[in-house]
Amino acid sequence: MTERPRRRRARHNIIMKMLKTAKNGEKKTNIMYKARLSFSQLEQYLGALEKAGFITETSGIWNTTEKGFHAIEACEICLRITEEIE
Numbered sequence: 001m002t003e004r005p006r007r008r009r010a011r012h013n014i015i016m017k018m019l020k021t022a023k024n025g026e027k028k029t030n031i032m033y034k035a036r037l038s039f040s041q042l043e044q045y046l047g048a049l050e051k052a053g054f055i056t057e058t059s060g061i062w063n064t065t066e067k068g069f070h071a072i073e074a075c076e077i078c079l080r081i082t083e084e085i086e
Contacts, residue, residue: 025061
């Protein structure tokens with residue numbers, strides 16, 4: 001059995017997974033598990049996304065903002081375009 005080399009995930013894939021997970025509101029722990037992040041990675045990403053206005057936290061529940069929904073939509077458009085090229 002040969003092992004596959006581990007590939008680093010692209011930051012935008014991690015961010016999209018986090019934003020999609022928080023679409024309907026989600027606790028930090030569930031975002032961490034669904035995005036497959038360590039706690040320290042989660043903290044870094046959440047801080048950056050909150051500072052940029054893509055996600056907000058209220059009473060322990062994280063929600064994707066309107067700006068975050070626009071980012072998801074833009075990334076999905078880019079993915080469709082690049083799939084057409086390949």
